[in-house]
Amino acid sequence: DAGVIQSPRHEVTEMGQEVTLRCKPISGHDYLFWYRQTMMRGLELLIYFNNNVPIDDSGMPEDRFSAKMPNASFSTLKIQPSEPRDSAVYFCASSSPIYEQYFGPGTRLTVT
Amino acid sequence: SQKIEQNSEALNIQEGKTATLTCNYTNYSPAYLQWYRQDPGRGPVFLLLIRENEKEKRKERLKVTFDTTLKQSLFHITASQPADSATYLCALVPGSQGNLIFGKGTKLSVKP
Numbered sequence: 001d002a003g004v005i006q007s008p009r010h011e012v013t014e015m016g017q018e019v020t021l022r023c024k025p026i027s028g029h030d031y032l033f034w035y036r037q038t039m040m041r042g043l044e045l046l047i048y049f050n051n052n053v054p055i056d057d058s059g060m061p062e063d064r065f066s067a068k069m070p071n072a073s074f075s076t077l078k079i080q081p082s083e084p085r086d087s088a089v090y091f092c093a094s095s096s097p098i099y100e101q102y103f104g105p106g107t108r109l110t111v112t
Numbered sequence: 113s114q115k116i117e118q119n120s121e122a123l124n125i126q127e128g129k130t131a132t133l134t135c136n137y138t139n140y141s142p143a144y145l146q147w148y149r150q151d152p153g154r155g156p157v158f159l160l161l162i163r164e165n166e167k168e169k170r171k172e173r174l175k176v177t178f179d180t181t182l183k184q185s186l187f188h189i190t191a192s193q194p195a196d197s198a199t200y201l202c203a204l205v206p207g208s209q210g211n212l213i214f215g216k217g218t219k220l221s222v223k224p
Contacts, residue, residue: 004155033211042216043156043201056211091155099144099205101212103155 004104006092012110018080021107024073025094033093033101034067034077043091049075050098082111114139118202118215125192126223133187133218135202140213142204145178145185150199150217159200160187192222 005024013019025032033048047057052069060067064083069075079086089108093101116137125131135145143164148156162169162178162185169176175188189196199217206213 043214045211045213048211093155099146099161099212100158101156102158105153106155 004092004094004102006090006104006107008107009105010108010110012112013082014112015083016081017111018078019082019086019109019111021077021090021092021109023075023077023092023104025075025092026102027073029094029096029102030072031095031098031101032069032075033095034075035091035093035103036088037091037106038088046077079109082109084111087111114206114213116140116202116204116213116215118200118218120218121216122219122221124221124223127193129192131189131192131196131220131222133200133202133220135185135187135215137183137204140183140204140206141180142206144205145176146203146205146212147174147176147185147187148201148203148214150201156201189220192220194222194224196220197222 007022030051034046035043037043046059047067048055049069067077087110089106091103091106093103095101119134146161147159149159150156160171160176162176164180173190177186199219201214201217203212203214
């Protein structure tokens with residue numbers, strides 16, 4: 001298996017633009033997680049899905065952030081409009097069972 | 113408030129020695145505690161999981177202990193090698209929920 005796939009690997013955008021991050025989980029995994037990592041705050045869970053259904057989105061910072069999982073093999077995290085404080089590395093992870101998580105390589109987002 | 117803390121931001125040791133990393137938590141009753149390794153520019157990689165009713169778990173040169181009275185987990189790498197240099201993250205599963213709460217990590221450097 002190729003592991004968790006994320007795209008793009010790097011994204012540089014200007015403040016106010018829409019940003020869409022993509023994730024393909026490991027086939028057969030029924031949990032998908034979106035995390036954000038910064039030096040200041042470490043690794044934070046934003047949202048997670050079970051069988052394509054959002055279970056806990058309490059970590060989503062504000063309404064500018066949204067996540068979808070239209071099918072078992074694809075998920076998106078969207079930021080609209082983006083702000084400089086959104087600059088971070090965003091990780092997608094998948095698992096089955098829930099506790100041993102496999103992380104993707106991350107998307108490094110820079111908002112100028 | 114609930115916290116998970118890894119006491120040392122950085123730990124420098126000599127090759128061949130045992131590295132011991134500490135993870136403390138407050139105001140959680142975790143069912144599981146996990147340790148991950150993260151290399152620069154990559155996502156975390158799962159290493160070990162220990163349950164609340166387990167005192168110790170081993171995997172090759174790695175050993176994890178879990179003391180629910182002290183609210184502490186220790187992570188040991190015996191006969192350390194320069195290739196063990198990385199950031200190590202502890203993470204816990206609070207109660208029956210599925211999400212992981214991560215510490216900020218300890219950066220381990222093993223000098224030859």
